[in-house]
Amino acid sequence: MENNYLQKADEKHLWHPYTQHKTAQPHIAITKGKGTLLWDENGKEYIDAIASWWVNPYGHSNTHIADAIYRQLTTLEHVLFGGFTHEPAIVLAEKLMKLLPDNQQKIFFSDNGSTAVEVAIKVALQFYYNKGEKRTKIIAFENAFHGDTFAAMAASGISFFTEAFQGAMIHVERIPVPTAGNEDRCFEAISKLIATKEFAGFIFEPLVQGAAGMVMYAPEQLDRLIKLCKENGVFTIADEVMTGFGKTGKNFACDYLQQQPDMMCLSKALTGGTIPMALTTFTAALFDGFYDEDVNKALFHGHTFTANPTGCAAALAGLELLESEAVKSGIKRINEQHLSFQKRIENHPRVKTTRILGVIFALEFIRDDADSYYGDFRNKLYAFFIEKGVIMRPVGNIVYILPPYVISAEELEKVYEIIAEALDKF
Numbered sequence: 001m002e003n004n005y006l007q008k009a010d011e012k013h014l015w016h017p018y019t020q021h022k023t024a025q026p027h028i029a030i031t032k033g034k035g036t037l038l039w040d041e042n043g044k045e046y047i048d049a050i051a052s053w054w055v056n057p058y059g060h061s062n063t064h065i066a067d068a069i070y071r072q073l074t075t076l077e078h079v080l081f082g083g084f085t086h087e088p089a090i091v092l093a094e095k096l097m098k099l100l101p102d103n104q105q106k107i108f109f110s111d112n113g114s115t116a117v118e119v120a121i122k123v124a125l126q127f128y129y130n131k132g133e134k135r136t137k138i139i140a141f142e143n144a145f146h147g148d149t150f151a152a153m154a155a156s157g158i159s160f161f162t163e164a165f166q167g168a169m170i171h172v173e174r175i176p177v178p179t180a181g182n183e184d185r186c187f188e189a190i191s192k193l194i195a196t197k198e199f200a201g202f203i204f205e206p207l208v209q210g211a212a213g214m215v216m217y218a219p220e221q222l223d224r225l226i227k228l229c230k231e232n233g234v235f236t237i238a239d240e241v242m243t244g245f246g247k248t249g250k251n252f253a254c255d256y257l258q259q260q261p262d263m264m265c266l267s268k269a270l271t272g273g274t275i276p277m278a279l280t281t282f283t284a285a286l287f288d289g290f291y292d293e294d295v296n297k298a299l300f301h302g303h304t305f306t307a308n309p310t311g312c313a314a315a316l317a318g319l320e321l322l323e324s325e326a327v328k329s330g331i332k333r334i335n336e337q338h339l340s341f342q343k344r345i346e347n348h349p350r351v352k353t354t355r356i357l358g359v360i361f362a363l364e365f366i367r368d369d370a371d372s373y374y375g376d377f378r379n380k381l382y383a384f385f386i387e388k389g390v391i392m393r394p395v396g397n398i399v400y401i402l403p404p405y406v407i408s409a410e411e412l413e414k415v416y417e418i419i420a421e422a423l424d425k426f
Contacts, residue, residue, distance in 0.1 A: 004029070006041045018374075028386070033060030036407040038391070047390045049415045051404045054210070054242050056273035058321045059406040065272045065317040072313035081109065081306040088312030095319055096281070099251050101260040104281040108299070109307040113241035114147025116265035116278035117203070119301055121151040121170070123263065123282065124201030124235045127289040130297045135200040137171040139193055139234070144174070145211035146203060146239050155203050158211060160373065173199075177209065178221035190225055194232045202229050203237040206253035206261075207357065210242040213398035214362035216355050219256040226259035235286070236261040241278070245269040246322055246331055247402065249358030262286060272318040277311035330405035334359045337409065338401070341416045350423045352397075362400040363419065365426065372396065381422060388418045 006029035016027060029041040036059060038046045051057055058065065072088065079086055093107050108123075110116050121138060128135040138155055145161070146152040153162050154169035162169075173193050178186040193199055206222060209215040226236045238261035243253035247269070254261060263286065267278035290299050305311070321327050338361040342354045345363070352364040367377065373396050381394045392399060392415075399422070401415055 003042055006031070025383070035059040035061075036404050036411050045389055046386075047407075047411050047415060048404065049390050049392050049407075050400070050402050051269075052273060052391075053268070054247070054402055055268045057246060057269045057405050058272045058318060058327065059404045060273070062272055062274075062321070064321060065274055065314050068313045068317035069274060069310055072310045076309050078305065078308050078310065080304075082302060086307070086309050086312075088309045088316065089307040092312045092316050092319075095316060096279075099319070100264065100281060101252075101254055103260050103262075103283050104264060105284040106282040106287040108280045108282070108301075109303075110278045110280065111276050111303050111305060112147075112278050113239075113265065113267040114149040114152045115303065116241065116267050116280045117146045117152040117155065117237070117239055118149045119280040119299075120237045120239075120263045120265055121155065121201060121203065122301060123280070123286060123290075123299065124237065125170075126299065127235070127286060128200050130289055130292070135198060137173060137199045139190060139199050139202040140172050140174050141177045141204055141209065142174045143177065143209060143212040143215065144203070144205060145209070146205075147241075158373070177212075177215060177217055178225070179215065179217045183221050183224075186221070187224060187228070190228065194228065194234055197232075199234050201235040201237055201263075202226075203239060206238045206240060206243055207248060207256060208243055208253065208360060211395065213364070213395040214355060214360055214400045214402075216357055216362075219258075223257055223259045226257070226261060230259070230262075235263065237263045237265065239265045241265055241267045245318070246327070246405065247358050247360060249331060249335060251322065270318065271311055271314035272321070274314045275308065275311040276305075277308060277315060327405050330407075331359055333409065334403065334405065334407065334412065337412050337416075345416075345420060345423070348420075348423050350426070359405065360400065360402050362398055365397040365399070365423070367397045377426070380426065384422055384425065385418060388421075390415055390418050 007026045010027050030038050031041050032039045036048055038048050108119055110119055140155040142157045144157045146155045150169055154172045156162060157174050175189040176182045176186045207216060207219060229236050238254050240252050244266045250256060262283050264281045271277050290297055335358055338356045342356060345351055346354050350366050352366045355362050378394045378396055385392045399419060
């Protein structure tokens with residue numbers, strides 16, 4: 001087979017996400033993955049330093065998850081969830097209830113992070129509609145990213161993702177992120193909005209805004225905001241699609257909080273990067289807002305593959321790995337290596353800031369000129385990392401690492417060395 005055969009074949013029919021195909025480089029065809037490593041069709045090896053958009057915490061081609069999927073596929077691959085149920089969904093729900101905050105009591109399955117958010121926002125809005133109370137607006141952080149379906153997109157604050165659809169989305173008001181120095185400005189902004197009694201919910205990425213460049217803020221500030229919302233009947237929605245399942249050093253970012261959200265959105269690492277699946281969790285009070293003799297007060301939302309048994313089996317296998325000593329020690333080691341690298345690099349003349357939480361490491365390059373999210377500087381960095389055999393997707397001038405928990409110390413050190421080389425080069 002000729003070199004780059006798959007890459008050339010790809011161009012005939014495939015439309016890729018977040019891609020301007022007229023200017024984009026050809027897409028690299030990956031043929032194999034194992035652990036932290038991926039190989040392309042020409043045999044080149046890459047370290048997957050971002051766990052393929054944060055979904056593969058236990059490594060590629062994980063046999064523990066693969067075996068669970070095989071067993072389920074040969075027993076019951078799928079059955080509709082409308083009017084039916086099955087053991088994998090029930091066992092998964094029971095398992096999650098032991099890990100989630102105590103106030104979470106109900107689970108609604110869907111297909112991906114965007115739809116998990118979509119369900120949460122619909123529930124917040126319909127809860128008040130069912131009561132005959134008009135609350136039709138949502139509060140979100142500036143520069144948030146919650147997904148690409150319409151309600152999730154409306155709650156996102158990265159404008160070039162959404163500007164083509166202005167006027168076609170639900171009403172969302174944005175407040176500053178409570179980063180250091182912005183705490184009071186954030187609290188004052190949300191207080192003014194809540195006082196209008198027009199808002200049904202407040203959605204946030206707890207402690208880390210992923211697509212904004214791993215922007216981090218303190219749990220104490222989020223506690224303050226959640227408490228205010230609870231006191232005023234505004235439902236709180238924790239979008240843990242990125243942060244969930246160990247990324248922050250705890251099972252969920254919400255585990256750092258004293259106050260707990262009314263809803264949580266989970267996906268990405270839920271099935272260990274194998275089968276698309278998501279879920280939204282709720283308090284009993286939210287569920288009770290739909291529990292009525294009137295059929296019109298039901299939540300009329302569903303997906304063909306809701307609670308897919310094979311996906312549930314993958315998720316259960318992933319939770320077993322999450323609770324294993326090997327994974328816990330891997331998370332701890334990665335965090336310690338990040339902290340050591342931070343000390344080595346933080347005084348480099350090209351480093352503006354560094355930040356770490358759990359296995360997440362972010363570094364911001366000092367730039368003399370402004371550069372866009374997908375600008376020239378970002379693209380040069382991305383191409384450099386790919387050339388060096390490391391998969392990272394810089395956000396503007398911010399480089400981040402969010403590796404599989406199985407990455408070896410040597411592999412992680414290679415990623416650091418290439419970041420250091422990029423600092424000297426660019």
